[in-house]
Each structure stands twice: as structure tokens, then as C-alpha cells.
Amino acid sequence: MTTRPAGLRERKKQATREALREAALRLALEHGPDNVRVEDIAEAAGVSPRTYNNYFSSREQAIVGAVTAEREARVAAAVAARPLDVRLADAVIEAVLKHYTDPGEHHRDALLLITTHPALRDAFLVATSAVSEPLAAAIADRLDAPDELTAPVLATAVAAAIRVALEHWLQPPTGVPATAGFVVVSGSLPDLLRAALTPLVPALDAAEQGSPRQPGPR
Structure with missing residues (x-):
């Protein structure tokens, strides 16, 4: 019974991480990486910039993560x-x-x-x-x-x-x-x-x- 909550939390974290990666890549392809802000990526993924910073230390890391994930x-x-x-x-x-x-x-x-x-x-x-x-x-x-x-x-x-x-x-x-x-x-x-x-x-x-x-x- 104790493993189910942990499993659910991990799945939610993984889903958030994936949403951020895909949002970062999509925005970079659409507007160019230099024109993408962390705030833009977070908004596109439906999370706060603070949440974004829990997963990635830069926009480049998130964009690259879409390929290297x-x-x-x-x-x-x-x-x-x-x-x-x-x-x-x-x-x-x-x-x-x-x-x-x-x-x-x-x-x-x-x-x-x-x-x-x-x-x-x-x-x-x-x-x-x-x-x-x-x-x-x-x-x-x-x-x-x-x-x-x-x-x-x-x-x-x-x-x-x-x-x-x-x-x-x-x-x-x-x-x-x-x-x-x-x-x-x-x-x-x-x-x-x-x-x-x-x-x-x-x-x-x-x-x-x-x-x-x-x-x-x-």
C-alpha cells in the first residue's frame, strides 16, 4: 500500500518534466531559442516558474532534454x-x-x-x-x-x-x-x-x- 502514493508522485513528476521539455522545444522551434523565456516555458506547460526551476536550471537544459530524455x-x-x-x-x-x-x-x-x-x-x-x-x-x-x-x-x-x-x-x-x-x-x-x-x-x-x-x- 505504501508504494502506490510514491509511484503516483513519481508519475506526476515525470509528466511535468516531459511537459516542460516538450513546451521548451516547441517554443524554441517556433520562436528561436534566444526568444524563449523560462516564464514562457512554464506558462506553456501549465506550471509556475518556481516549479520549472525544480526541474531544470536553464532553458537550454530543458530544450536539450526533449532530445536526450x-x-x-x-x-x-x-x-x-x-x-x-x-x-x-x-x-x-x-x-x-x-x-x-x-x-x-x-x-x-x-x-x-x-x-x-x-x-x-x-x-x-x-x-x-x-x-x-x-x-x-x-x-x-x-x-x-x-x-x-x-x-x-x-x-x-x-x-x-x-x-x-x-x-x-x-x-x-x-x-x-x-x-x-x-x-x-x-x-x-x-x-x-x-x-x-x-x-x-x-x-x-x-x-x-x-x-x-x-x-x-x-
């Missing part, structure tokens, strides 16, 4: 869902590639907006750090790691690799203005992510080989 949890869930006979490094790389390169049809315009506005790009990059905690939990569960450092260190390294790849992807080539549209330094985002994550493969392999859940030679 739950992405970190989906990455962790994808890693956790892979069978133990799938190499940990492969599970991590495949999860990151899937959830960081397919924004969905609904968010393609939003991603274009983010790539063409410096403040939104910065908020987008900062958001990559949020993957560390849920991913660490998924890695720890797969490894059944006896220590408290391995999984968080690996997850933090993965988050750093993702950020490096995105920084390269979002950096305009020399001579091209930041407002020119999608800007890719070289190659595709999947290629950049894979290249950034590849140096971490030996560490992921080493952690897996020392795991009591290691299924044996592949």
Missing part, C-alpha cells in the same frame, strides 16, 4: 539486456551507437536546432555525463564486480569518449559559420563514436575477464 537509461538498459555471452565491449558500443545516433523522426528538427546554436550545443555536450551513473550500474551487474571502482570508472570513461566524439561532430569546419546547419568534421557520428570508444575496449575486456560471471573462452 531517458537516453541514458535506455543505453544502460540495452547493455543490461544483452546476454552474458555477448562481449561487454560490444554491448556497450552497440548500445551507445543505437541511442546516440537515432534521434527519431520527431526530434530531427530539434537536433538541427541544437547543432546550430552554441548554447544548446554546450548543454547537449554536458548532458553526456548523465550516462555514467545508470551505465555504471549496468556494468556492475554484468560483471558482478567485487570492488566499487571498476564499473564507475569504466562508465565515466565511456561518457568521456561519447563527449569527445560529439565535440568533434558538432565543431564547424574552419571557415564555416556555426549557423550553417549540420556540421560534421569528418566521417559520420557513428564512425566518430566507434573510434572514440575503441581505446576503451581493452579495459572493458580486462574487467570482464576478471568477472566471476565470465562465461569462459568465446
Whole structure:
């Protein structure tokens, strides 16, 4: 009986958070992010500015959140869902590639907006750090790691690799203005992510080989 009120409160909070994200994105697409105020977002979502500040620290965070919402949890869930006979490094790389390169049809315009506005790009990059905690939990569960450092260190390294790849992807080539549209330094985002994550493969392999859940030679 005691879990139902908590569940209802959490659902209401999640609904408010989603309403704020979607309102922020809609207003930014309609009027431009520089012309959107926190008060406008709160009013569009049917809440007070004070309530808005309980969920987001800036308008950029809310706008970016419409694209990145739950992405970190989906990455962790994808890693956790892979069978133990799938190499940990492969599970991590495949999860990151899937959830960081397919924004969905609904968010393609939003991603274009983010790539063409410096403040939104910065908020987008900062958001990559949020993957560390849920991913660490998924890695720890797969490894059944006896220590408290391995999984968080690996997850933090993965988050750093993702950020490096995105920084390269979002950096305009020399001579091209930041407002020119999608800007890719070289190659595709999947290629950049894979290249950034590849140096971490030996560490992921080493952690897996020392795991009591290691299924044996592949």
C-alpha cells in the first residue's frame, strides 16, 4: 500500500518534466531559442516558474532534454539486456551507437536546432555525463564486480569518449559559420563514436575477464 502514493508522485513528476521539455522545444522551434523565456516555458506547460526551476536550471537544459530524455537509461538498459555471452565491449558500443545516433523522426528538427546554436550545443555536450551513473550500474551487474571502482570508472570513461566524439561532430569546419546547419568534421557520428570508444575496449575486456560471471573462452 505504501508504494502506490510514491509511484503516483513519481508519475506526476515525470509528466511535468516531459511537459516542460516538450513546451521548451516547441517554443524554441517556433520562436528561436534566444526568444524563449523560462516564464514562457512554464506558462506553456501549465506550471509556475518556481516549479520549472525544480526541474531544470536553464532553458537550454530543458530544450536539450526533449532530445536526450531517458537516453541514458535506455543505453544502460540495452547493455543490461544483452546476454552474458555477448562481449561487454560490444554491448556497450552497440548500445551507445543505437541511442546516440537515432534521434527519431520527431526530434530531427530539434537536433538541427541544437547543432546550430552554441548554447544548446554546450548543454547537449554536458548532458553526456548523465550516462555514467545508470551505465555504471549496468556494468556492475554484468560483471558482478567485487570492488566499487571498476564499473564507475569504466562508465565515466565511456561518457568521456561519447563527449569527445560529439565535440568533434558538432565543431564547424574552419571557415564555416556555426549557423550553417549540420556540421560534421569528418566521417559520420557513428564512425566518430566507434573510434572514440575503441581505446576503451581493452579495459572493458580486462574487467570482464576478471568477472566471476565470465562465461569462459568465446
